[in-house]
Each structure stands twice: as structure tokens, then as C-alpha cells.
Amino acid sequence: MKKILYFSLIAAAFAGCQPEFNDAVNETGFYDNGEADFSTYVSVGNSLTAGYTDGAVFRFGQTNSFPNIMATQFAHAGGGEFTQPLVDDNIGGLLAGGQQIADARRVIQYSADGSPTPVILDGTPTTDITNIVAGPYNNMGVPGAKSYHLLVNGYGNIGNFPAAANPYYIRMASTPDASVIQDAVAMNPTFFTLFIGSNDILGYATSGGTGIDQTGNQNVASYGSNDITDPTVFAGVYNQLLQALTANGAKGAVASLPEVKAVPFLTTVPYNAIPLDAATAAYLNQSYAQYNGAIQQFRLLNAITEEEAAQRTISFSAGQNAVVIMDEDLTDLSAYSVPNLRQATAADFIPLPVSSVLGTLADPNDPTSVIGVGVPLNDGQVLTETEAITVDNARMAYNATIEALASNYDLAFVDIYDLITQLSTTGVQYDGGTLTSTYATGGAFSLDGVHPTARGYAVVANTFIHAINDKYGSSVPDVNPGTYPTLYVE
Amino acid sequence: MKKIYISAIFMLVAVLAHAGGFRVALQGQKQLAMGHTGVAVVNSPEVAFFNPAGMSFLNKKFSVSIGTNLIFSNISFQNEQYGWYEEANNPVVTPFSVYATYQLNEWATVGIAVYTPYGSSVEYDKNWAGSHLVNDISLKAIFFQPTLSIKFNDRFSIGGGPIYANGSVNFNRNLDRATTNTEGERLNVTIDQTGISAWGYTLGMMFKPTTNITLGANYRSKIAMKAEGGEADFQNIPSNLQGQFSDGTFDAELPLPAELTVGASYEIADKWLIAFDYNRVFWDAYKALDVKFSNGLESINPRNYKNSSVYRFGLQYKANERFVLRGGYYFDESPVQAGYFAPETPRNDSNNFTCGFSFNISERFAIDASFLYVHFDEIDASYDYYQENGSNVPFGGTYKNNAFIPGIGVTYGF
Numbered sequence: 035m036k037k038i039l040y041f042s043l044i045a046a047a048f049a050g051c052q053p054e055f056n057d058a059v060n061e062t063g064f065y066d067n068g069e070a071d072f073s074t075y076v077s078v079g080n081s082l083t084a085g086y087t088d089g090a091v092f093r094f095g096q097t098n099s100f101p102n103i104m105a106t107q108f109a110h111a112g113g114g115e116f117t118q119p120l121v122d123d124n125i126g127g128l129l130a131g132g133q134q135i136a137d138a139r140r141v142i143q144y145s146a147d148g149s150p151t152p153v154i155l156d157g158t159p160t161t162d163i164t165n166i167v168a169g170p171y172n173n174m175g176v177p178g179a180k181s182y183h184l185l186v187n188g189y190g191n192i193g194n195f196p197a198a199a200n201p202y203y204i205r206m207a208s209t210p211d212a213s214v215i216q217d218a219v220a221m222n223p224t225f226f227t228l229f230i231g232s233n234d235i236l237g238y239a240t241s242g243g244t245g246i247d248q249t250g251n252q253n254v255a256s257y258g259s260n261d262i263t264d265p266t267v268f269a270g271v272y273n274q275l276l277q278a279l280t281a282n283g284a285k286g287a288v289a290s291l292p293e294v295k296a297v298p299f300l301t302t303v304p305y306n307a308i309p310l311d312a313a314t315a316a317y318l319n320q321s322y323a324q325y326n327g328a329i330q331q332f333r334l335l336n337a338i339t340e341e342e343a344a345q346r347t348i349s350f351s352a353g354q355n356a357v358v359i360m361d362e363d364l365t366d367l368s369a370y371s372v373p374n375l376r377q378a379t380a381a382d383f384i385p386l387p388v389s390s391v392l393g394t395l396a397d398p399n400d401p402t403s404v405i406g407v408g409v410p411l412n413d414g415q416v417l418t419e420t421e422a423i424t425v426d427n428a429r430m431a432y433n434a435t436i437e438a439l440a441s442n443y444d445l446a447f448v449d450i451y452d453l454i455t456q457l458s459t460t461g462v463q464y465d466g467g468t469l470t471s472t473y474a475t476g477g478a479f480s481l482d483g484v485h486p487t488a489r490g491y492a493v494v495a496n497t498f499i500h501a502i503n504d505k506y507g508s509s510v511p512d513v514n515p516g517t518y519p520t521l522y523v524e
Numbered sequence: 525m526k527k528i529y530i531s532a533i534f535m536l537v538a539v540l541a542h543a544g545g546f547r548v549a550l551q552g553q554k555q556l557a558m559g560h561t562g563v564a565v566v567n568s569p570e571v572a573f574f575n576p577a578g579m580s581f582l583n584k585k586f587s588v589s590i591g592t593n594l595i596f597s598n599i600s601f602q603n604e605q606y607g608w609y610e611e612a613n614n615p616v617v618t619p620f621s622v623y624a625t626y627q628l629n630e631w632a633t634v635g636i637a638v639y640t641p642y643g644s645s646v647e648y649d650k651n652w653a654g655s656h657l658v659n660d661i662s663l664k665a666i667f668f669q670p671t672l673s674i675k676f677n678d679r680f681s682i683g684g685g686p687i688y689a690n691g692s693v694n695f696n697r698n699l700d701r702a703t704t705n706t707e708g709e710r711l712n713v714t715i716d717q718t719g720i721s722a723w724g725y726t727l728g729m730m731f732k733p734t735t736n737i738t739l740g741a742n743y744r745s746k747i748a749m750k751a752e753g754g755e756a757d758f759q760n761i762p763s764n765l766q767g768q769f770s771d772g773t774f775d776a777e778l779p780l781p782a783e784l785t786v787g788a789s790y791e792i793a794d795k796w797l798i799a800f801d802y803n804r805v806f807w808d809a810y811k812a813l814d815v816k817f818s819n820g821l822e823s824i825n826p827r828n829y830k831n832s833s834v835y836r837f838g839l840q841y842k843a844n845e846r847f848v849l850r851g852g853y854y855f856d857e858s859p860v861q862a863g864y865f866a867p868e869t870p871r872n873d874s875n876n877f878t879c880g881f882s883f884n885i886s887e888r889f890a891i892d893a894s895f896l897y898v899h900f901d902e903i904d905a906s907y908d909y910y911q912e913n914g915s916n917v918p919f920g921g922t923y924k925n926n927a928f929i930p931g932i933g934v935t936y937g938f
Contacts (some may be wrong), residue, residue, distance in 0.1 A: 052598050052611050053924040055902055059602045060609040094708030110607045124707050141706060144764040155706065466701070466912040489702070511607035516917065517653065519702045523762040 059511075065110040068508030070285050072113035076172050076223035077101030078184065078214065078279065079230050081485060082494075083175025084202065085118075088522065089154075089482035090126025090139035091177060091202065098488035098518060101173050101227060103495040107510050108225075118173040119206035127159030128201050130192075134159060135201055140481035141524040142474075152474065152481040155524060161205070164192065169206045170217035176203045180233045180263060181271045182254050184214040215278050226279045226286035227498060229450070231272070231432045232294075234263035235425050236484070239294040240385055242414040243421030249428065262424065265431035272435055276443050287446035287502050290433045292454030295422050298473035299386045299483030301458065305378040307392055308355040308407055315350035318407060322348040328372045338365045346376045357384070357392065357406035362413055363420040375410055381419035386473070386483045388415045446498075446505035453497050462493055466516035469493060477520045488518040546644040546663055546869050547781075547805065549834075549856075550619050553591040553892035553933035557880025558838025559852020561799035563787035564730065564740035565838070568892075568935050569623035572637040572671050574785070575728040575742040576683030579625045579633040580675035584937035586627070591892060591933020592620040599646065599870055601654070603921030608653040615662075617645045621933075625671075633683075635671040640664065642691075642780050646868055651710050654919050655698040657910060658868040659712065665691035665749065665780060669726060684727040689747045689780065692718035693754070695868075699769075700912065709760040715774045715815060717754025722747045724780075736791045746782040746809050751775060756817050772818030779809040781829075787836070794842070801836040807859035826909045827866070832859040838878075845884060850894075852878040863918075865905035870923045872903040882935070890935045898927035 057064060077083050077099075084091055085099025096102065096118050105116030126139030138155040145151055176183070178200055183189055190207025191199050204210075208217050218226070237260040238245040245260025252267050279286060294300065310318070326347050333343035342365060348358060356377035364374040378384070384392070388411065396403040403409050417425070433451055440447035453462070454471070457478045461468035469490065470476035473483055478490040486494060492515040499510050552570030555562035562574030569589045571578035599612035625635035647660040666689070673683030699711040724747035731739045756774040787801035807829035815823040838852035856874045865872075880894035906920020 051596070051926060051928060053600045053900070053902070053926045055600060055602060055922060055924055058609070059604055059607050064604075065607065094704070094706075097708065107607060139706075142764070466917050467915065511605060514606050514653075516912070517701045519704050522704065522706045523764050524706060 059110065065511060066507070066509045067111040068503070068506040070502065070506040070508050071224040072108040072111055072510075074114055074172070074222055074224045075101070075105055075108055075116060075226070076218050076221045076279075077104075077175060077227045077229075078218045078275070079175045079228065080179045080233050081175065081177035082232065083173065083227070083229050084177050085173075085175070085491065086177045087480040087482070087485045087487060087491070088126070088139040088141065089137060089480070089485075091121055092124045092126035092139050093120055093122075094124050095126070095139070095488070096120055096173075098491055099173060099175065100491040100495040100498065101175065103492055103513055104227070104498055105172070107495070107499060107513060111508055111510050116172045119167055119169060119171050119202075121161040123160045125155055125157040125159050127161070129159055129162040130195070130201060131164050132162065135163075135196075139522075141522045142481070143524045150474075153524070163201045163205045165205070166207075167205060169208050170220045171206060172221060174214055174218040174221075176200055176206075176214055178202065178233060179214065179230070181230050181268050181275075182263065184230060184275060185271060187211050187213045187216070189213060215275055219278050219281065222282065223279065223284045223286070226284055227289070227448075228275060228279065228286065229289040229448075230275070231268060231291045231436070234268060234432065235291070235294055235428050238262045239383075239417055239422070239425045240299060240484070242385055242417050243424070244414045247424050247428070262428045265428060265435065268432050269435040269439075272439055276439055276445070280443055280445075285445065285506060287448050287498055287505070288436050288440050289448040289498070290436050290451040291429055292451050293429060294425055295383050295417070296454050296458035296471060297484050298471055298476070298479045300383040300417060301471065302386050302473040302483065303384040303389045303392065304354075305380055305382050305384065306354040306356045307384070308350075308357055310350055310352060310355050312352040315352055315355070318350045319348075321402065321408070325372070325375060328367075328370070332365075332367060332370075332372070337367070348375065348377055357416075358410040359416045359418070360410045360412050361418050361420075363418060373410070378411075378416060379419065381422065383417040383422055384411065384415065385417065391415075446501045448498050448501040450494065450497060453493065457490075464489075464493070464515040469515065474521065481521065487520040489515045489520050492518040546642055548595070548619050548641060548643050550593045550595075550896070550929065550931065551621050551639050551641060552589065552623070553880060553894040553931045554589075554850065554882060554935070555838070556593075556896060556931060557850035557852065557878050557892075557894040558799055558840055559801075559836045559854045559876070559878050561787060561789070561801040561836045561838035561852060563728070563742050563785040563801050564738040564789040565797065565799050566730075566738065567840070569625045569635065569937070570621070572623045572625060572635040572669070573621065573639055575730055575740045576635070576671045576673050576685060576726055577681040577728040577730040577742075578740065579635050579671065579673035579683055580631075580681035581730065581732075582625055582627070582633070582937075584627075586625070587935065587937030588622075588624040589892070589933060589935040590620070590622045591931055592618050593894070593896075593929050593931035594618055595645075595927060595929050597645075597898075597927040598925060599867075600924045601867065601870070601921055603653065606653070608921060610648060610652045610654070613647050613649070615645050615647060617643065619643060631675045633673040633675070635673070637667070637669040637671055639667050639669075641667060644869055648867070651698065654867045655710065655712075656701045657697060657866055657907060657919060659696045659698065660694075661696075661868045662694045663691070663778070665689050671726070679732045680730070682727075682729045684725060687724040687726060687744070687747065689722045689724060689749065691720045691722075691749045693720070693751060693776075693778070699758075701917070705760045705762045707760075711761055711769070712759050714757045714759070715751075715754055715776070716757070717751045720749050720751050722749050738789045740785075740787055742785045744783045746806065747780040749778045749780060751777070756819075768819070769821070770819045774815050774817050776813065776815045778813065781809045782806040797840040799836075799838040799840075801834075801838075803834040803836070805832050805834070805859065807832055810859070824911075825866070826864065828861055828864050829859040830861050832857040848882040848884070850878075850880045850882075854878075863906060863908040865903075865920065865923070866907045867919075867923075870905070870925060872900055872905065872923070872925075875899045880931075888936055888938050892933040892935055894931040894933075896927070896929040896931070898925075898929070900925040
């Protein structure tokens with residue numbers, strides 16, 4: 035018996051003789067935290083911080099949120115636990131008292147002929163916002179939040195839903211009348227990231243510019259959901275957020291906002307999406323002859339410029355043709371029964387959902403009612419060049435604020451604008467190829483066309499990590515984007 | 525003599541190269557304790573493995589030897605760029621050997637050898653950083669070798685026999701580095717087959733130019749283990765991809781390479797025995813581990829092993845009638861070439877230290893014990909031939925391995 039004991043002791047001794055590296059990555063001090071203290075990391079932001087992907091928040095998506103990825107790497111340099119308001123399933127979507135209020139995630143489905151199609155996952159969401167999982171959490175990313183929402187007390191009060199409360203924050207708020215920033219500060223962060231502001235322009239852009247540019251109006255109570263936040267309001271809010279987050283001396287990183295028109299939601303449907311043969315083109319030119327004639331008359335009357343007349347002249351030819359759109363920024367000639375029509379150019383952006391109606395018949399019984407040809411795309415179906423410039427002006431103002439405040443508060447500035455621009459131009463290299471912003475196949479953007487894939491979030495996390503290492507002299511290791519998934523097949 | 529000794533050690537140190545693949549050199553406790561030398565050592569029926577010709581010179585009419593080892597092998601892996609750290613949880617494996625010899629007459633000796641010269645048992649954490657190459661693998665092969673040795677005279681003998689090999693494989697890995705189903709579970713495949721059989725042979729000769737000196741040579745042929753129609757089980761496959769990744773069967777081939785050994789031993793004053801062996805293992809037979817699935821998928825995994833050498837040195841000292849003490853060292857070159865360092869057999873060159881003893885309970889009966897410590901220096905290495913979207917995606921970092929292998933056996937003879 036004793037022999038057996040000795041023998042198993044020897045066995046245990048051998049099994050415990052794990053070879054040790056001269057410099058082991060899991061030993062304290064291998065990676066340096068520099069001047070930063072990662073022990074309590076709190077991330078503040080919107081859907082991009084929450085790990086929203088494929089049009090939903092679901093558990094595995096939250097696991098791959100960029101703050102959670104970063105927290106995993108921070109753990110190498112003194113980082114501590116990182117909590118997230120995990121939802122109940124991998125289906126995504128939300129219920130409110132049993133009523134579905136948000137769609138399940140999008141996934142790829144293969145049709146019978148083998149072609150992949152994005153569809154809503156077949157499943158009923160189980161996460162009900164009335165089941166409060168009171169925070170605060172390390173990840174205070176609240177999908178849908180605009181900059182100023184983070185300061186609003188009661189943004190998580192179900193009594194204010196849906197008008198003035200956020201379903202995601204209702205679920206995770208520490209108390210109904212807390213604000214997101216109060217909850218974030220209550221975590222006593224030693225390090226934070228703030229990535230907010232995209233929703234201050236995104237709704238305007240994805241709705242095809244149906245909202246109002248509120249630049250000059252500082253009364254946020256009067257804002258609609260698709261409006262552009264006044265840059266002065268944005269600057270004031272951002273300053274308050276940073277004041278709160280740095281009050282106890284925490285260090286952190288702030289991120290610039292990507293150009294909305296660089297995301298596949300707006301770049302996938304081409305402006306010249308209409309293929310025509312010569313005969314049809316001739317027929318259509320005939321149909322628009324009267325409109326074109328009217329435009330020439332108004333030009334001669336100097337009611338419109340030469341330039342606008344050229345812009346408004348509808349012309350088709352064999353091959354790919356630009357879609358016909360309504361543009362409210364053209365000179366209003368409706369008094370003369372002349373609509374605000376023109377053909378789109380490469381400077382106009384057609385939102386992704388329009389692809390499902392473009393080219394179909396507005397009236398099934400009228401073969402001339404092809405949407406985008408006989409029937410123009412309406413205001414909500416296109417982000418015109420003028421509207422796109424409006425969005426970009428706001429974005430540039432916000433980013434100037436973010437960069438200036440980063441400097442004022444001596445924080446790391448993370449250029450996510452630059453990253454997304456790279457994705458939409460040259461692509462971003464990783465060891466398994468190149469990530470681009472091409473819809474579905476590019477690897478960086480999920481099926482909702484706005485939010486990154488897990489792999490995209492990994493690249494975002496690396497961008498943060500690099501900026502943080504540069505700023506604070508830390509040596510937090512990268513993640514390998516190639517080990518994060520992109521699309522999910524049902 | 526001393527001069528030779530020193531220059532031999534110098535040679536060992538001077539040769540730079542690499543170890544073992546999935547060769548498990550534990551074919552007898554007595555010889556293992558002597559650095560696994562034995563092509564020119566006539567100590568026990570273990571010689572049926574080391575050099576069948578040596579059976580002729582055993583001084584017992586009948587002898588049998590059985591033994592087993594416990595392999596505690598450890599692998600540490602890390603990657604500084606990404607902060608990856610992994611310790612494999614390798615199961616303890618127990619290779620064994622059974623040898624029996626019987627002297628039919630003055631010139632013929634027959635024997636049977638059953639041993640397990642190849643195998644691998646590696647288990648990483650499921651979904652670790654290298655899971656697209658291997659999650660876990662278990663390879664086993666048992667050799668059955670009926671053996672005949674012919675003695676021409678008191679100086680020279682030959683021996684040999686056919687080898688029947690019976691093996692099994694169980695191997696799991698993820699299909700790629702990232703893809704999951706909608707639940708976040710990684711797509712993976714297990715291949716499994718038992719009862720894979722193949723044939724080979726062993727041939728040896730032994731020559732004793734003087735009463736003190738023994739020379740030996742042994743050749744063991746390559747044995748190609750072909751798995752055909754084994755079970756392939758694809759897991760966590762999304763329902764829309766079931767057609768593409770349907771369960772079914774697989775075919776694969778794993779060569780167990782040929783090995784040539786030459787060596788010499790020198791006996792000093794009846795008490796001391798010094799032995800040198802040189803193994804040349806023809807690993808270049810191991811070009812790739814390609815797996816063809818019945819669903820049409822193919823997994824291409826270049827290995828491109830190169831031939832490798834093992835330099836062995838052993839010493840035996842008969843302390844008294846009861847005790848025989850042994851010690852040894854060998855340097856084992858890795859057959860793995862740069863860029864082909866796959867985590868399922870992450871072996872670089874190793875320095876191996878052995879010791880052991882026999883305790884003679886009686887004239888007939890002895891207990892044999894051995895201990896082997898396998899030391900690998902830490903090495904920065906990668907496997908560069910995993911492909912994604914048509915381009916190679918290297919996987920690597922720093923590996924550090926070791927193994928502790930105690931063994932016990934008994935020898936009986938008259």
C-alpha cells in the first residue's frame with residue numbers, strides 16, 4: 035500500500051514538472067502596463083462598445099465586443115475582471131414584457147441553389163428588458179445611445195420607454211433613474227475607453243437624410259431620432275463625460291468617429307444599379323423627354339443654373355444607368371408640376387435595404403413603375419451628396435472636438451476614423467488576408483452593414499491597444515484578428 | 525580508451541540537429557537505462573528488438589522479459605505577440621514490451637517480441653490558439669515480431685523476422701482558426717480508426733571480433749499504416765452546411781519510418797560494459813499527413829520530415845551478484861524541418877539522460893528499473909503550411925517540452 039502511495043506521489047511530481055520558459059508571458063512583468071492602471075477598465079459607448087453585430091446583441095457577440103477583447107489583453111498587464119450585461123441567448127433581439135421589440139440577429143442562409151443570403155435568424159428572442167440585471171458593469175456600451183443620452187437620468191427607466199428610455203439600458207441600469215455615465219463612474223474605473231458620437235449622425239445618414247441637421251439648435255429635447263446633434267452640444271457633452279470619467283484620476287482612450295459613408299450600409303448598392311438595353315433606354319429617354327424639356331425651359335428663364343439643368347437632365351443608355359432620385363435640395367419647381375428629379379451620381383449613397391425594392395415595380399400592374407427608373411427613389415431611399423456633406427461636416431466637427439479634448443485631458447486618441455477609411459480603401463492586412471469593408475465578404479463588417487464582425491472588432495481592439503501603448507508606454511499584446519469569426523451560417 | 529570516450533562526447537555536442545517525431549524509444553528497461561543502446565549488447569531477451577541476431581548469444585536456454593513505462597510528457601507553448609500561453613494536458617501513456625527467446629539448438633534461437641515503438645498522445649485545451657492544427661491526438665502502434673536467430677559460429681550470427689503492426693489513430697482538430705456555429709462553438713472534426721494493420725520486417729547481424737568487443741547492425745523496415753474507411757465525425761456544423769461537412773469515413777496514411785542502427789560494445793574486466801549506438805531514422809518517408817474524407821473534403825498537411833540521427837551512449841556496471849547499475853545518454857535529432865514544427869509532435873532536438881538498475885532476486889529472476897528524462901531546450905518554431913484562402917498562415921511561438929519516464933520490468937530465464 036505504501037509503495038502505491040510513493041508511486042503515485044512520484045507520478046504527481048512528474049506530472050507537475052511543466053517546463054518553464056525563461057521569460058514566460060504569463061508571469062507578472064512580462065507585459066508592461068506603463069503609466070496606465072488597467073485593474074478596473076470601464077468602457078463607455080454605444081452599440082460599437084456593446085459588441086452589437088449582425089443587427090443584434092447576442093452572447094457570443096458580446097464575448098467578442100472590442101472592450102472584452104481588450105480586457106482579455108489587459109489581463110496580461112494587470113487588468114482585472116471585466117463584466118458585461120450578457121443577454122440571455124445567442125439569438126439576439128429583445129422582448130419588452132413578452133412583446134418583441136428588436137429583431138433577432140442576421141445570419142447567412144444557403145438557399146436550395148447554394149447561394150448565400152442574409153436572413154434574420156429563425157428563433158424567438160428570450161431576453162426581456164423587464165428582467166432587470168442591474169449594473170453597473172465594466173462594459174457600459176448602450177446600443178442606440180447618442181452622446182447626450184449618456185448624461186440623461188432616467189434613460190434606463192422603463193416608465194420613459196419608448197419615448198425617452200433605451201431598452202438596453204433599461205435592462206442594465208443600476209437604478210431606473212441612473213445615467214449611463216453615473217453607472218460608469220460608479221465602477222471606479224482606473225482606465226476607461228469612450229467611443230461615442232456615431233449615433234449623433236448615423237440615424238440621419240441611414241435614414242437617407244430624413245432627419246434634421248440641428249446644428250445651431252442646442253435644445254436636445256427638441257431633437258428627433260434621425261437628427262444630427264449640434265456640434266456645440268456634442269462638445270459640451272463630451273467634455274462633461276470626460277470630466278466625470280477622469281474625476282478620480284483615471285486614464286483612458288477616446289476614439290474618433292468613422293465616416294458613415296464608408297460603411298457597407300451606404301456603399302453596397304451602386305448609384306448606377308440599373309442595367310438597360312438600348313431599346314429600353316430609348317423608350318425611357320422618350321418618357322423623360324417632357325421633364326427634360328421643362329428643365330431646359332426653366333434654365334432659359336434662369337430659374338435654375340446651367341449646372342443644375344445638366345444635373346437634372348435624365349438620360350439613359352445601353353449598359354449600367356444611374357438611378358432616378360428625388361432630391362429635396364434641388365430648386366423647388368413643384369409649383370409648376372415639375373418634380374425634384376435627377377439621376378444619382380457616385381457622390382450619392384443608397385442605403386442597403388433599398389436593394390430589396392430597387393428595380394421592382396411600385397405598382398405590380400404598371401410595367402413602367404420600376405423603382406429607381408420610372409418611379410424615383412424618395413428622400414429616405416438615398417443619402418444625397420448634399421446630405422452626405424452635412425453628415426461629414428458634423429462628423430469632422432465632432433472629431434475635432436474629440437481630438438482636442440483627448441489632448442486637454444491627456445488621453446490616448448484612437449483614430450477609428452482612419453481605421454474605417456483604411457478598410458474602405460486599401461483594406462487592412464492580417465495574417466489570413468485582407469479585411470475590407472465590402473458587404474458580407476469583406477470580413478470586417480457584419481450583415482447589418484454598419485457594425486463590425488468579431489474579426490472587425492478585433493482590429494478595432496488592436497487599434498485601441500496600439501494607441502494606448504503609444505500614449506502610456508505600456509506593452510499590451512495584440513490579438514490576432516484571424517482567430518475571430520466573421521459571418522455565421524444558420 | 526579515454527581518448528575515444530572524450531572525442532565521442534565531443535562529437536555528440538558538435539552535431540547540431542533535431543528528435544524523434546512520434547518514435548517512442550522505450551523498448552526494454554535494461555537497455556533504456558543504458559541510453560537505449562543495444563544493437564551490440566547481449567544482456568537479456570530485449571535484444572530481440574535491438575538486434576535479433578543477438579538472441580544467439582544469450583547464455584540462457586529460455587528467457588523472457590516484460591516491462592512497461594509511464595510517460596509523463598509536458599508541452600508548454602507561448603506566443604509573445606498575442607500573449608498566448610498553453611500547457612498541454614497530455615494523458616499518461618504506458619508503452620510496454622514483452623520479449624521471449626528459446627534456444628532450439630546449437631545454431632538456432634527463436635523468439636517473439638511484442639513492443640510499441642511508435643505513438644503519440646498529445647492533448648491541448650479544446651479551442652486553444654493552435655486548435656486549427658490539433659486539439660488532441662492519440663496514435664498507437666503495437667508490433668508483433670516472431671524472430672529467428674542463426675549462429676554461424678561463436679563470433680557471428682544473423683537474425684530477423686517479420687513484423688506485424690497493429691495501430692490506431694484518434695485525432696481531433698478545428699476546421700479552421702475562427703469559424704463557429706451560431707452558438708459560438710467551433711467547427712471541428714474527429715477521425716478515429718482502430719485495427720489498422722500492416723507488415724514489415726527486421727534484420728540484424730552481430731559480430732564479436734574479440735571476446736570483449738561486440739559489433740552489431742540492425743535494420744527495421746518502414747511500415748506504412750494505412751487507415752481506410754475510418755470514422756470521420758464533424759461537430760458543431762451549422763445546419764445549412766451539413767451537406768458540405770457530412771459525417772462519413774476517411775482515408776489517411778502514416779508511415780512508420782525505417783531505422784538503421786549500428787553500434788559497438790566493449791566489456792571491461794567483466795564488470796563494466798560500454799555501448800555506443802547510432803540510429804539513422806528514415807523520416808523522409810513522412811511527407812504529409814493528408815486526410816481524405818468521404819464527403820469530398822481533403823485536408824492537406826505537409827510534414828516533410830528529414831532523416832535524423834540518434835547518438836546513444838550507455839554504461840553498465842555489475843556491482844555485485846545482486847545489483848547491476850546502468851546509466852546512459854543520448855542525443856536525439858528532431859526530424860522536423862524549420863517551418864514544419866506542428867504542435868501535434870512539437871519535438872526539437874533533445875538531450876536524454878537515463879539510468880536504472882537490475883536487482884537479481886535469484887539466478888533466474890530479476891527486476892529491472894529504468895528512468896529517462898527527456899530535456900528539450902526551448903525553441904522558437906512555427907508551422908507555416910496551414911492554409912487559409914489559399915495562402916499560408918504560420919502558427920508558431922516558443923515551445924518547451926520535457927518528459928519523465930520511469931519504467932519497471934522483470935526478466936526471467938534459465
